[in-house]
Amino acid sequence: MAPMTRKPHPARHPTTAPHRGASRHSSPSSRLDPAIAARLKRSTDGLVPAIAQQYDTGEVLMLGWMNDEALHRTLTTGRCTYWSRSRQEYWVKGDTSGHVQYVKSVALDCDADTVLVKVDQVGAACHTGARTCFDADVLIEDAVSDVQSLGQ
Amino acid sequence: MAPMTRKPHPARHPTTAPHRGASRHSSPSSRLDPAIAARLKRSTDGLVPAIAQQYDTGEVLMLGWMNDEALHRTLTTGRCTYWSRSRQEYWVKGDTSGHVQYVKSVALDCDADTVLVKVDQVGAACHTGARTCFDADVLIEDAVSDVQSLGQ
Numbered sequence: 001m002a003p004m005t006r007k008p009h010p011a012r013h014p015t016t017a018p019h020r021g022a023s024r025h026s027s028p029s030s031r032l033d034p035a036i037a038a039r040l041k042r043s044t045d046g047l048v049p050a051i052a053q054q055y056d057t058g059e060v061l062m063l064g065w066m067n068d069e070a071l072h073r074t075l076t077t078g079r080c081t082y083w084s085r086s087r088q089e090y091w092v093k094g095d096t097s098g099h100v101q102y103v104k105s106v107a108l109d110c111d112a113d114t115v116l117v118k119v120d121q122v123g124a125a126c127h128t129g130a131r132t133c134f135d136a137d138v139l140i141e142d143a144v145s146d147v148q149s150l151g152q
Numbered sequence: 153m154a155p156m157t158r159k160p161h162p163a164r165h166p167t168t169a170p171h172r173g174a175s176r177h178s179s180p181s182s183r184l185d186p187a188i189a190a191r192l193k194r195s196t197d198g199l200v201p202a203i204a205q206q207y208d209t210g211e212v213l214m215l216g217w218m219n220d221e222a223l224h225r226t227l228t229t230g231r232c233t234y235w236s237r238s239r240q241e242y243w244v245k246g247d248t249s250g251h252v253q254y255v256k257s258v259a260l261d262c263d264a265d266t267v268l269v270k271v272d273q274v275g276a277a278c279h280t281g282a283r284t285c286f287d288a289d290v291l292i293e294d295a296v297s298d299v300q301s302l303g304q
Contacts (some may be wrong), residue, residue, distance in 0.1 A: 058210020
């Protein structure tokens with residue numbers, strides 16, 4: 001399903017971009033289902049952000065990046081697979097650390113430019129050893145803002 | 153706190169980029185706390201992805217984008233505020249729709265290149281009327297992959 005897009009991308013993020021070969025970072029040999037590839041909206045480097053969430057507790061574990069082939073592998077292997085921007089290679093989460101992410105569900109957002117992967121995370125999601133990548137650098141917490149205090 | 157970065161960005165995503173003026177999309181007049189701005193790692197368009205999560209249920213609601221000033225406003229106004237890439241303007245979530253996001257907490261990830269905002273979402277987060285932006289386009293669900301079935 002490809003809902004109408006409220007947020008058309010500017011010209012350098014063309015919504016009509018071909019699903020392959022948009023840049024050297026995309027996946028010319030991707031095996032991703034063409035029906036999915038056709039609606040996927042990638043950034044100029046051929047990637048989409050992918051949010052990993054623990055399927056049962058709801059913890060947001062980390063954000064990685066996927067190209068078409070990484071999404072294909074995530075959908076078909078049961079293991080969450082990213083495109084490493086620093087190493088410029090596929091990154092099967094946990095292959096080195098053992099901190100595997102077993103895939104429970106995968107969804108695109110309404111604009112097809114973000115992936116949400118619900119996973120069963122083995123051990124720490126973060127390379128620092130923290131359970132999630134968002135544990136250590138909290139800017140504010142327990143803010144009192146709500147409907148009552150701020151009005152609506 | 154700025155943990156060591158495991159994923160150094162390639163040259164065009166310099167980790168030592170100045171926190172202002174990286175591109176025309178950044179916030180030359182941002183009032184963001186300089187200590188936060190100094191460690192924030194933006195994409196080439198001066199933005200970072202921001203995940204909005206319902207603070208009590210854990211639902212991942214949507215992903216938007218923030219520049220320095222949008223993050224500052226999110227931290228200080230109690231209302232989640234994005235930078236709209238399509239309209240090239242600040243977007244105080246709910247100003248038009250009434251579907252306000254009241255800020256409960258804000259965290260950066262370990263690389264300081266992603267924001268997680270826990271919010272209290274009024275009504276639908278998605279412009280389609282769905283509660284979240286990830287409700288309508290589920291690619292797979294209830295996958296059986298787990299430690300037992302795939303091994304480790």
